[in-house]
Amino acid sequence: MRIGNVRRRGKYILIELESDVLLVVHLGMTGQLRLVGADAPLETHTHAVFTLDDGRHLRYRDVRRFGRLLLGTEKALLASKKMPLLGPEPIDPDFVSEELYRRFRKRRTSLKAILLDQATIAGVGNIYADESLHRARLRPDRMAGGISRKSAQRLHESLRHSLQTAIANRGSSVDTYRDAWGEIGGQQEKLMVYGRAGEPCFTCGRPLAMIRIAGRSTVFCRRCQH
């Protein structure tokens, strides 16, 4: 079986195989896709091993088992709802702020909750939701349907900035995240609010607040975000 192109859609990694078949990987919280020599010791929580032609192993490891591996054509995976329909990619040039405003307008839930909703916007998790809202100076518990076009523009810019910066820094290793070569990311050093509850806001110096929204810890600045 030959491996073709490797793509990303939201938080899903799509590895193209032959006959339109995809190997789909979602890392969840603690998933790792690692490329190692066949003689590398098998780590605990390794759930799948793919042997490549050159003898190396592509191994999937996931401590908390929140991730998933799927195999099938894109059409079949979508039809069976094993892969959900996802919203637009924030970093896609076609995704404009007016589209964000339109998708938020009629929603009666918080900004934080809607950012985590993959059907509204794809690929944003707890870290970059908090970071984007801080950069946009918007409170996470504000109603999504009530924001102005101007606020939507700021959030649109913040989302793109947060995600593009994180990608350039190869991700945030706040937990166990490693890339395919076992390297940690660098973005965790640059986070403004995530994981910093009680510590001073880098903008105004006041301690950052923490609340729970949609079952997720949410950190923000009461002075800077409105």
Next chain:
DNA sequence: TTAAATTCCTGTAAGC
């Protein structure tokens, strides 16, 4: 129809 709450899972850290 939409939104909120619950559940899964295991390592880590805090508290006693």
Next chain:
DNA sequence: TGCTTACAGGAATTTA
């Protein structure tokens, strides 16, 4: 030192 408990979170499922 050793045990118990709370917590972290993506998303499917259940409840409201």
